[in-house]
Amino acid sequence: DIQMTQSPSTLAASIGDRVTITCRASQSISSHLAWYQQKPGKAPKLLIYGASSLQIGVPARFSGSGSETEFTLTISSLQTDDFASYYCQQYNTYSGTFGQGTKVENK
């Protein structure tokens, strides 16, 4: 199975900060990488797919990059609504492995 390693597990940031989360796949997944946002008590919400394509309705301050095994999610200017947990996921195989998650907290 493909393993997804996400870092950091927790990140403390302030409003307006640039935030970067990284995700590494144990083998090549091409660009079949998605990022999800999850708030407490809610289902995950798709933010980015195809490593860098923004899902409809997601603010442009979110962006994704990378390919093969190294990927990055960037929030260009952190807003109040962005305090949440973020997960990467490979969908190159049916196992659909997720990263361990990153909780973005208010500094």
Add this chain to the structure above:
Amino acid sequence: EVQLVESGGGLVKPGGSLRVSCAGSGFSFRSYSMNWVRQTPGKGLECVSSISGTSSYIYYADSVKGRFTVSRDNANNSLYLQMNSLRVEDTAVYYCTRGGMVRPFHPWGQGTLVTVSS
């Protein structure tokens, strides 16, 4: 609007069985692979089972293989997960989600809580 609605969660004793269901609407259900993803506080998100549109391909995570059975009824736009020999560690919120195999998981249902406890 594309929508997924889970049902059937609840409290069950270790060794017991439970079936959770997912009703899809707003899209061509038979055209998409579907998945069950669970979330526990300790282990994050885990895709426990996936099924292709025609049920020709089925995936199970090692943690549930031999105990869980996924199925779908395309005529009624429904997805099912039959869970047998349940263990305490199967306690989780179970989400139904569309996608998989070169498609991202989107959207997700609201989730249904399965609690395995004596």
